[in-house]
Amino acid sequence: MRGDSSDDIDGPAREPPVEEHESARAVARIARALPPVERAYAFARFVIMRQKLLALMNLVLPGEGRILDVGCGFGLFSAYFALVCPDRRMVGVDPAARRIAMARTVAERLGIRNNEYRVGTVETSALKGPFDAIFMLDVLHHVPRESQLPLLTQLSGMLAPRGVMLIKEVTTDQPFKLRFTELLDRMMVGFDEPLAYRHHHDWSRLLHGLGLRTRIVRVPDVLPYPHVVIVGRPTG
Numbered sequence: 001m002r003g004d005s006s007d008d009i010d011g012p013a014r015e016p017p018v019e020e021h022e023s024a025r026a027v028a029r030i031a032r033a034l035p036p037v038e039r040a041y042a043f044a045r046f047v048i049m050r051q052k053l054l055a056l057m058n059l060v061l062p063g064e065g066r067i068l069d070v071g072c073g074f075g076l077f078s079a080y081f082a083l084v085c086p087d088r089r090m091v092g093v094d095p096a097a098r099r100i101a102m103a104r105t106v107a108e109r110l111g112i113r114n115n116e117y118r119v120g121t122v123e124t125s126a127l128k129g130p131f132d133a134i135f136m137l138d139v140l141h142h143v144p145r146e147s148q149l150p151l152l153t154q155l156s157g158m159l160a161p162r163g164v165m166l167i168k169e170v171t172t173d174q175p176f177k178l179r180f181t182e183l184l185d186r187m188m189v190g191f192d193e194p195l196a197y198r199h200h201h202d203w204s205r206l207l208h209g210l211g212l213r214t215r216i217v218r219v220p221d222v223l224p225y226p227h228v229v230i231v232g233r234p235t236g
């Protein structure tokens, strides 16, 4: 017989840590690093993203290398992905200066030294590829429709030959769920900003046109969010 029962459950000491064990702790640490209002927002974002979505995206992203977080906001997810895999070097970019200031504060408070944050858009912030991964979490539908393809074109040019583009969006094939999401988005951005949702096949077509092959998963949720995760990889 091999080992005792605790050995069977936990595995031998040399095994790598199971990142799931770190996930809840990482979320709590990030929330604690924020002031009260932003902490409430962070909890809401982590409830929306859920552990299963985070786990799925964490497995898609490489465990090390340069990773770009487009529309990083307060840097919640670049901090999260860095905490669960400290060999990642994250670059976050967002046009909201206050959010970027907060992202820097969070990284500093958590002792994350590999994360770098820039104010601006991808066009204005003089980013230099290649990146081993580029991700956008609920960002593309905030970009005007006519600017979405130019943005994706620019980003695909910054992707390393074996890189991965990870997009978390809300899709449009379930009108009730889409209305629910739109209502929450409107509460955040008001009625002046455009919201340009697309069907997941539409995103996929745009990525194919840029030479990326895609895989798509719908992620069901107890809340009426039409979550979709799209992964694109260069075909070459």
Ligand SMILES: C[S@@+](CC[C@H](N)C(=O)[O-])C[C@H]1O[C@@H](n2cnc3c(N)ncnc32)[C@H](O)[C@@H]1O
Residues within 6 Å of the ligand: 045, 070, 071, 072, 073, 074, 076, 077, 093, 094, 095, 096, 099, 120, 121, 122, 136, 137, 138, 139, 142, 143
């Ligand atoms: C719903 S928030 C998501 C923030 C973050 N990705 C998260 O999941 O918590 C959308 C973010 O996209 C940013 N954003 C809007 N237009 C952008 C653009 N053209 N380029 C980069 N970021 C943009 C906004 O400033 C905002 O922080």
